[in-house]
Amino acid sequence: MAGCGLHARSTPRCRAPQRTVARTGRGRFRPGPCVFLADPLTRGPVFFSNLQRKSMRLSRFFLPILRETPKEAEIVSHRLMLRAGMMRQEAAGIYAFLPLGFRVLQKICAIVREEQNRSGAIELLMPTIQSADLWRESGRYEAYGKEMLRIKDRHERDMLYGPTNEEMITEIFRSYVRSYKDLPLNLYHIQWKFRDEVRPRFGLMRGREFLMKDAYSFDLDQAGATHSYNKMFVAYLRTFARMGLKSIPMRAESGPIGGNLSHEFIILASTGESEVFCHKDYLDLPVPGADVNFDDVAGLQATVDAWTAQYAATSDMHDAAAFAKVPSDKQVSARGIEVGHIFYFGTKYSEPMKAVVSTGEGGDKPVHMGSYGIGPSRLVAAIIEASHDEAGIVWPEAVAPFKVAILNLKQGAADTDAACEQLYRALTAKGVEVLYHDIDERAGAKFATADLIGVPWQVMVGPRGLAEGKVEVKKRTDGSREMMTPAAALDLLAK
RNA sequence: CGGGGCAUAGCGCAGUCUGGUAGCGCGUCUGGUUUGGGACCAGAAGGUCGCAGGUUCGAAUCCUGCUGCCCCGACCA
Numbered sequence: 052m053a054g055c056g057l058h059a060r061s062t063p064r065c066r067a068p069q070r071t072v073a074r075t076g077r078g079r080f081r082p083g084p085c086v087f088l089a090d091p092l093t094r095g096p097v098f099f100s101n102l103q104r105k106s107m108r109l110s111r112f113f114l115p116i117l118r119e120t121p122k123e124a125e126i127v128s129h130r131l132m133l134r135a136g137m138m139r140q141e142a143a144g145i146y147a148f149l150p151l152g153f154r155v156l157q158k159i160c161a162i163v164r165e166e167q168n169r170s171g172a173i174e175l176l177m178p179t180i181q182s183a184d185l186w187r188e189s190g191r192y193e194a195y196g197k198e199m200l201r202i203k204d205r206h207e208r209d210m211l212y213g214p215t216n217e218e219m220i221t222e223i224f225r226s227y228v229r230s231y232k233d234l235p236l237n238l239y240h241i242q243w244k245f246r247d248e249v250r251p252r253f254g255l256m257r258g259r260e261f262l263m264k265d266a267y268s269f270d271l272d273q274a275g276a277t278h279s280y281n282k283m284f285v286a287y288l289r290t291f292a293r294m295g296l297k298s299i300p301m302r303a304e305s306g307p308i309g310g311n312l313s314h315e316f317i318i319l320a321s322t323g324e325s326e327v328f329c330h331k332d333y334l335d336l337p338v339p340g341a342d343v344n345f346d347d348v349a350g351l352q353a354t355v356d357a358w359t360a361q362y363a364a365t366s367d368m369h370d371a372a373a374f375a376k377v378p379s380d381k382q383v384s385a386r387g388i389e390v391g392h393i394f395y396f397g398t399k400y401s402e403p404m405k406a407v408v409s410t411g412e413g414g415d416k417p418v419h420m421g422s423y424g425i426g427p428s429r430l431v432a433a434i435i436e437a438s439h440d441e442a443g444i445v446w447p448e449a450v451a452p453f454k455v456a457i458l459n460l461k462q463g464a465a466d467t468d469a470a471c472e473q474l475y476r477a478l479t480a481k482g483v484e485v486l487y488h489d490i491d492e493r494a495g496a497k498f499a500t501a502d503l504i505g506v507p508w509q510v511m512v513g514p515r516g517l518a519e520g521k522v523e524v525k526k527r528t529d530g531s532r533e534m535m536t537p538a539a540a541l542d543l544l545a546k
Numbered sequence: 547c548g549g550g551g552c553a554u555a556g557c558g559c560a561g562u563c564u565g566g567u568a569g570c571g572c573g574u575c576u577g578g579u580u581u582g583g584g585a586c587c588a589g590a591a592g593g594u595c596g597c598a599g600g601u602u603c604g605a606a607u608c609c610u611g612c613u614g615c616c617c618c619g620a621c622c623a
Binding site for chain 1: 552
């Protein structure tokens with residue numbers, strides 16, 4: 052399915068941290084309902100920023116930490132998400148996001164939205180349930196197979212839980228758009244999808260229900276479609292970079308349509324599902340800034356060219372001979388996880404579904420389309436795969452559920468309680484997202500919890516430091532710590 | 547869909563071979579002592595042993611069927 056552009060075929064192999072080895076398919080991204088949360092670190096539009104509480108006291112939060120790992124979890128991200136109380140499995144491949152996980156999902160969605168919007172795409176929201184008739188028009192109702200969850204309503208009408216939305220968006224487009232003057236157009240939404248995998252596995256990495264951001268572009272001709280494709284290409288580079296990830300676009304199977312306009316965006320993670328091969332230079336290529344001009348056709352093309360000039364392929368597209376031509380000191384073979392997939396498929400749907408526009412020269416012609424997917428729910432897991440250590444998750448600041456954790460090392464003592472309270476209020480007042488660990492637990496337990504849930508900064512407030520008027524600030528990424536006055540900590544963390 | 551495994555307290559497990567009325571660790575609750583890397587003592591609560599049949603005086607344990615979940619493979623335009 053084109054929609055499939057959004058995912059991919061796959062063949063990966065997942066290496067769990069210690070021993071597990073698993074294979075995974077690539078190709079999907081799962082998305083979900085979204086609430087949007089403004090990322091305090093970004094410029095750009097902010098959406099519904101007040102829907103989410105900035106700060107929380109752990110005593111009033113819902114954070115079911117597990118000390119031991121449920122045995123069904125094999126890969127790191129799955130284990131850590133369960134232990135950190137981020138999600139819960141409700142059925143094979145179907146998960147509930149608990150508050151902590153939901154916050155991360157929202158952060159991811161917010162970044163995806165901002166970058167989609169920046170590139171000129173427009174958000175709408177299509178339903179999860181679709182009519183089979185729509186799919187009969189494109190011929191995919193019969194072609195899709197058992198992966199599609201088919202449902203009958205009370206009137207015995209054939210319905211389905213959407214695995215993707217090409218048909219629906221094409222139907223919407225053709226209902227309103229008649230002229231080339233309304234092009235180009237790129238519409239996207241972030242919605243739950245369902246693909247009834249034969250074998251769901253690896254937690255969020257390959258579930259059946261998943262949140263997906265899928266965008267669909269419409270252009271008069273291939274040249275226009277290429278520019279639309281390039282816009283998404285650049286938006287994707289920015290999106291993943293903002294999440295603290297190094298993503299590398301890799302040429303993907305273009306399928307029966309032909310052409311070479313399809314790329315998978317792979318992030319490197321030692322426990323990644325698939326084997327990837329690429330030129331080392333990709334690791335240092337600069338990502339376009341927020342001021343990139345998306346209307347600059349030549350400029351965008353130059354950026355895309357730079358990002359596709361060198362060798363980069365997943366194992367199933369790997370060409371050993373071509374890779375051998377890369378200087379040996381520049382050869383990188385690693386593991387990766389597919390987090391996005393963009394695809395140009397021309398008139399595959401517009402033709403059978405008659406999505407045509409007048410050309411200005413008399414007559415109509417089917418529009419050229421492309422579809423572009425990102426899997427926010429899969430990204431939650433992918434980011435953990437790419438960023439964790441023995442103690443737990445290490446969130447990149449942009450997607451962290453909270454920026455700071457305040458650990459009261461002696462709950463109930465007047466001085467530490469007062470210092471924590473003051474710091475909590477001051478940070479919150481400055482808009483910093485804080486989780487105040489105010490439960491009466493031993494210091495060690497608090498350290499373990501904070502490390503596990505991966506909050507970027509920990510402020511430890513204990514009698515020892517307070518005696519000198521100081522608190523200790525620890526950075527989760529490298530474990531470095533420094534004693535400083537509460538005022539200095541406030542300064543450091545609120546900037 | 548083929549192959550393998552698991553299902554006993556919230557989580558991790560023992561008990562099943564050799565039927566006799568369910569146990570350990572963690573967690574939870576009470577009280578006390580503790581308090582800078584997952585404390586200690588004392589006490590307590592918590593289980594249709596996945597479901598349904600069968601064998602038996604008696605089934606977590608043996609037999610049959612079913613369901614769910616996990617892993618490997620196939621699949622993943």
